[in-house]
Amino acid sequence: MVPEADFRSYYGRPVIKSPIWHEPHMPTYLYLGGVSGASALLAAGAHLSGSHRLALTAKLTAAASAAAGAGFLIAELGRPDRFLNMLRVLKPTSPMSIGSWILAAHGTITAAAAGSAITGLLPRLGAAATLAGAVTGPAMATYTGVLVADTAVPAWHEGRRELPFLFAGSALAGAGALAMLATPYAEASPARRAAVLGAVAETAAMEIMLRRLGMHAETYQRGSAGRLVRASRALALAGGAAAAAAEAAKAVPRARRAGRAGRAGRAGRALSTVAGLALTAGALCTRFAVLRAGKASAEDPKYTVVPQRERVTARAASPHREGAEPAPR
Structure with a gap:
């Protein structure tokens, strides 16, 4: 009997080009890019709710990050003109082309919002620019997940269902x-809640993926990628737990904090700082x-x-493959 072929390639060379x-x-x-998109969404929410200090921080973060x-x-x-060349056409079927236009539009909108807020x-x-950021922000935070998934790279393409959600959660947490780090503790409640939500979404998306x-999960579990x-x-x-604890400390009724409000405030600020640094990292x-x-x-x-051979074998075994005889009734 002829032994089953293994997965060798010519001289053990990669079948596709490495990124x-x-x-x-x-x-x-x-x-x-993800932080900019999520910050623009946070800025729009803070603007509508009247949280002016948080809105200013988020606007500046969105513009600076973009x-x-x-x-x-x-x-x-390598050269600025290469980015400009990508804006010469708009190709709806290309995530790179759409992403370039999203980046250009989002960068302009966030710069206008931040400039108006400062001056x-x-x-x-x-x-208007702040509210428009609520439209471009989610696209900016997630298009990079679509961009990397729309390739032949196995670990990215096979994760195409979860990568946009993973990037969205990570962007919201960031x-x-x-x-949290740049806004006074008393006015940063929406930021802490967004960070907790983002941390949960990021962790869940990674676990589901x-x-x-x-077998492709091995690449996320071994070597330097696994450590990361x-x-x-x-x-x-850890960052999500610290942010939740900081928010819980602020929610304690004032009567219970009588005489120790200063200590509670210092603890809350310390927890916010720890959470911000951990989630950023x-x-x-x-x-x-x-x-x-x-x-x-x-x-x-x-x-x-x-995986290619497994798909070929599965198609060959399928009773509905093209040219196959119908199964007897």
């Missing part, structure tokens, strides 16, 4: 973290982990060949 994205440029851009993210993207591309000029235009990926995933999970859980770890897992899956031919 050429560099560190820290690309993962930092993914982080900053500008810095664009700088990291241009550094990754006090054109307040109506600033308010935006809430920065808002790892359970569904099968574990660090991201630990930081998200966790969001960064998530982006670096996804990039490294993708590279690992592209460099090992088994992650490309084995």
Whole structure:
């Protein structure tokens, strides 16, 4: 009998090209883009609810993160004109093309909102830009998940269902973290709640993805990517717990805090600081982990060949395949 063929490729070489994205440029851009989008959404909510200090912080964070993210993207591309060339056409079937236009529109909108908030000029235009950020923000926070999934890289393509949700949760946690760090403790309740929600969503999306990926989950569990995933999970859980504790401390009735309000305030601020730093680090770890897992899956031919052969075998065994005789009744 002829032995079953294994998954070898020519001379053990990768079947597909490994992503050429560099560190820290690309993962930092993914982080900053997500933070900018979630911060714009947070700014719109704070603006509508009358939380002016939080709204100002979120507007500045959204604009600064979009500008810095664009700088990291241009550094990754090598020349500024390469980014401008991507804006020459709008191709709805290309996540790269749509993403370029989302980044350009979102960056302009957040810059207008932040500029109006700082200078006090054109307040109506600033308010309109703030509300428009609630539209471009979610797209900015999630399109990068679609971008990496729309490739032949096995660990990314197989995770296409969860990656946008993973990036959205991580972005919300990161935006809430920065808002907590830059906003007075008493006015940062919406930021803390957003951070907790983002941490829960990020952790859940990662767990669901790892359970569904099968053999591709190995790339997120081994090597440097595995270490980063574990660090991201630990930081998200610790940061979310600290943010929830800080919010709970603020919710204690004033009568119970009589005579020790100063101590409670210091404890709350300390917890907010710890939560903000932990969630920021966790969001960064998530982006670096996804990039490294993708590279690992592209460099090992088994992650490309084995699933292909499994799909071919499944189609061959299917009674509904083209040309197959109908099953007897």
